[in-house]
Amino acid sequence: MSEKKKLVSIVSPAYNEDVNIPLMVEEVKKSLLPLSDKYDFEYIIVNDGSWDNSWEVICEENKKDSRVKGINFSRNFGHQMALTAGLDRAKGDVVIYCDSDLQQPPSLFPKMLKLWEDGVKVVHTRRTFTDGEGTSKKLLSKLFYKFINLLSDTEIKEGFADFKLLDKEVLEKVKSMREHNRFLRGMVPWLGFKSAILEYKAGKRLHGTPWYNFSRNLEFAKTGIMSFSIKPLKYIGYFGVFLTIGSIAILFLGAVISFIKGALYFSPTFYLLVFNTLLNGLMMSALGIVALYISYIYQEVINRPLYLISDVVE
Numbered sequence: 001m002s003e004k005k006k007l008v009s010i011v012s013p014a015y016n017e018d019v020n021i022p023l024m025v026e027e028v029k030k031s032l033l034p035l036s037d038k039y040d041f042e043y044i045i046v047n048d049g050s051w052d053n054s055w056e057v058i059c060e061e062n063k064k065d066s067r068v069k070g071i072n073f074s075r076n077f078g079h080q081m082a083l084t085a086g087l088d089r090a091k092g093d094v095v096i097y098c099d100s101d102l103q104q105p106p107s108l109f110p111k112m113l114k115l116w117e118d119g120v121k122v123v124h125t126r127r128t129f130t131d132g133e134g135t136s137k138k139l140l141s142k143l144f145y146k147f148i149n150l151l152s153d154t155e156i157k158e159g160f161a162d163f164k165l166l167d168k169e170v171l172e173k174v175k176s177m178r179e180h181n182r183f184l185r186g187m188v189p190w191l192g193f194k195s196a197i198l199e200y201k202a203g204k205r206l207h208g209t210p211w212y213n214f215s216r217n218l219e220f221a222k223t224g225i226m227s228f229s230i231k232p233l234k235y236i237g238y239f240g241v242f243l244t245i246g247s248i249a250i251l252f253l254g255a256v257i258s259f260i261k262g263a264l265y266f267s268p269t270f271y272l273l274v275f276n277t278l279l280n281g282l283m284m285s286a287l288g289i290v291a292l293y294i295s296y297i298y299q300e301v302i303n304r305p306l307y308l309i310s311d312v313v314e
Contacts, residue, residue, distance in 0.1 A: 008032065008041040008113065009092030012100035013082030018053040021045065024100045025061050025068055031106040035113065044069045044086045045100060049076030055311070062313040072311035080182040081307045083162060088175060096165045103202045104163040111198055112165040121193035123165035126157065129201040159199075160185055167193070180300055239282060 010028055014021060025043065032041050047055045047070065058070035071085050083097055094116055098104040104125070112123045142158065162184055166174065170193050177187055189195075 003038070005038055005040045006094070007092040008039050008109075009090035009095040010041060010043045010106075010109075011046070011083060011086030011090055011095060011097040012044070013046045013048050013079050013086065014050060014054050014058070014100045015048045015076070015079070015082075016050045016052045016054060017100045018050070018057045020101050021054060021057045022061060024102055024106070025065075027102065027106040028109075029065075031109045035110060039113070040067075042067050042069055042090075042092065044071065044089055046071045046082040046086045047073060048078065048082040049073050059313055066314070070311075070313040071309055074308040074310040077307040079162070080184060083184060084182060085307050085309065087166075087171060090171060093168050094165060095168070095171050098163040104161065105200060105202075108198060108200055115196045115198070116165055116167060119194065120196045121167040121170050122188060122191075122195035124157075124160055124189075124195055124197045125163045126159040126197050126199045127161060127202045128159060128199050157197075160189075164188060169193075178306065180304070180306060182306075239285075 012024065017024075028041070028043050032039060045058050045061075045068065047058060055070070055072050058068070058072075061068040062070055069089070071089065073082070073085070087095060087097065094113070096109060096112060098106070108125065112125075115123050166188070170188070170191060173191055174184075174187060
């Protein structure tokens with residue numbers, strides 16, 4: 001009697017990827033074909049409110065091959081929510097999630113599965129090079145990782161993206177984490193299961209434009225920092241103490257010099273102007289950071305659905 005095949009769930013978000021989806025489906029099939037003696041697969045594509053024909057293309061691919069499944073959002077909920085919806089639906093013994101633009105190569109799937117067979121619960125991938133990536137984007141990416149690791153309590157390594165393999169046990173833990181401000185790049189390492197890293201070179205995007213533009217990258221960075229660290233709140237407190245001590249020291253120094261010279265070293269107006277500006281700036285910064293944390297708490301408390309699905313094809 002032959003051993004029952006294990007099921008691999010592949011999950012990809014799609015936003016205006018109608019040209020890339022058929023190419024991606026073929027690449028997924030090609031990468032898993034040599035393993036067909038021991039693995040079946042399902043490929044779940046989540047249409048994240050695309051305004052092109054992505055959903056129609058997903059439905060066509062489902063008609064050709066029932067292993068290709070589709071989830072259609074009622075509107076755009078964002079990359080992280082699209083990944084979450086796919087992971088929620090995944091039924092496999094193991095799940096691999098990646099983008100649907102072919103920059104994260106499905107050819108890496110067999111190596112990821114081999115590591116899983118060897119007992120690894122999580123396989124991270126690290127992008128070492130991206131074809132066609134500009135210098136400014138590389139610089140911003142480096143700054144992002146340095147900044148977030150300066151503030152975050154969970155290390156997020158440079159080059160790690162949303163291209164990972166998760167064992168079913170790990171997947172269940174991820175499913176149980178229902179925060180609205182999601183940052184999967186931090187959530188998965190936070191779990192702490194046995195992991196390995198595969199390096200790869202990302203190809204050039206063939207068609208369409210990336211979902212993450214500059215403003216969305218900034219929003220994503222903010223979510224990562226706010227979701228995994230309270231250090232900004234601590235640093236504001238430290239800065240306040242520093243300003244208070246510094247202000248007292250400058251005032252004391254000015255008073256001593258004025259006493260020695262027998263006249264005011266700085267005018268009273270100068271003192272008032274400088275310290276009033278500093279303290280107001282500190283207060284505004286502190287209030288801004290506290291307001292961000294309160295807004296995140298508010299979103300969790302009202303507990304709306306993470307996403308809304310309008311259609312499903314299986």
